[in-house]
Amino acid sequence: MAKNAICIENLTKEFDSVRALDGLALEVPAGMIFGFLGPNGAGKTTTIRLLLGLLEPSSGYAKVLGFDIRTQADRIRAQTGALLEHTGIYEQMTAEDNLDFYGRVFQMPTTERKARIQELLTHMDLWDRRKDRARNWSRGMKQKLAVARTLLHRPSLILMDEPTAGLDVQAAVAIREDLEALASREKVTIFLTTHNMADAEKLCHQVAVIREGRLVEIGSPDDLRARVGSPRLEITGRKFTDQSLKLLQTHPQVSSVRTQNSHLVIDLLPQTDVADLVSSLVSTGAQVEEVRRGIASLEEVFLTLTGAQDA
């Protein structure tokens, strides 16, 4: 397999007068779970469609598994599993027939196909329901079935568009755990779009943030938090008076202060002397029980990068 599963250079897609993707460039190394984050309308779904050769780019270039998206899209689709915006499950067919159909589509021999269907449905806790028509299933069960379909032919690359969108918390966690386990077991590259930061933080080795069709940041979730998010101090204690808060707010190394439940959350500038800050706080009569250093969550980083906090 190529070193990079996906390689995108200056990719642009325009629909009439709307520029959905604007000079996107990124590389996704093989074997990792890559999160593609962005608000609604940022260009995530368009990117997936372009990578699968379902749309033609207006300009730019991309290779998926070493194949050109313009001229070798059929070879990309043959080696890729896709879970798109909708599950794509045929509701009038049984769960088993849904998988059987896509197994035939990907030319799996009968014996291997049957064994693989049993393996995946068992893993997804759906084996006992294999003869059910999918129309009677919950959204979570359909999504699990769609994940099983995506993995069926052991693709080298899986493209997923919002795999946990619209699911309740339990179903979303179950899908996430399944993806994580399956990705490590099957050794595939997963490229997933999401605006669910919990998915990105827990699942992805690397994330890219996209806004209005342009790449804003790329790196591991830890890198992004460290680069974009400011360091933070959480102080638990008593007697945080107005005077204490005023003192902190005017401190040159503090960018913001707020109270959250019974503790103070202080956003700091880089390289702040925490000991000095705590001493100042204590001098106002505050009683400090616990001081904890922290960093912004990926969600806060995402909001900063996508400009949602400006609004």
Place this chain on the structure above:
Amino acid sequence: MREDILTVMWKESKGLLRYSSSRWKEIVTLLAPIALFGVIFPIQFRITWLTSGWSVAVSFITPLMLIASTIAESFAGERERHTLETLLASRLPDRAILFGKLFVSIIFGWGMTLFLLLVSLVVVNLMEWNGRFQIYQPDILWINLSASLLMSGMVASLGILISLRSPTVQSAAQTIMLMLFLPAMLLQAVVFLLPTFLPRETVRAFLDRMDLISITSVFLVLLLAITIGLFLGAIARFRRAILISL
């Protein structure tokens, strides 16, 4: 390619007639033409059913009724139920998807018509049993076989062509009905209006020269040309990018 077409046909056969809201509707769709054209008409016409053009009319009408009521689902149904994009994201070649859907509809329409002709044959023999099994006249049989096949091909190709670019099943079904019945109504209008523009003797002389075989042969050639045109049109209109962005 052959395997891919068969795979799509396998999937289509699993879904055929299963989209309607009730089981009764499915049964009525299948049984109504059999009851009407396979039983009631042959009882009415008896032995002339095997020798006259009445069974030929059925060979034209049955595929039209059956395929027109199901073909709108082919692409518009997949689009409406959000399964089309996943199908297009698979490794299936364009033509395998197109031909798979087309062939299932043709086999369904043609197969049902042949079954109906067989049922009507049995009914006529039961009504008119004279000690030996009677069959269709050879020319009538030939016309029935070719007319039902070509009509199936024409309606399926037209249906696919329209369904490819229709946002919903309902809009596809309405356009298909319009496209099928408008030419028939125009033809009828021409037939009625012809005597007012041409001398009655000329029309009569023309009709006297035409027998069932000649008229049907002309019609079949025309049908073949239309079917080929529609089929090529469907191939030309199959563009993944356009199918997705609808």
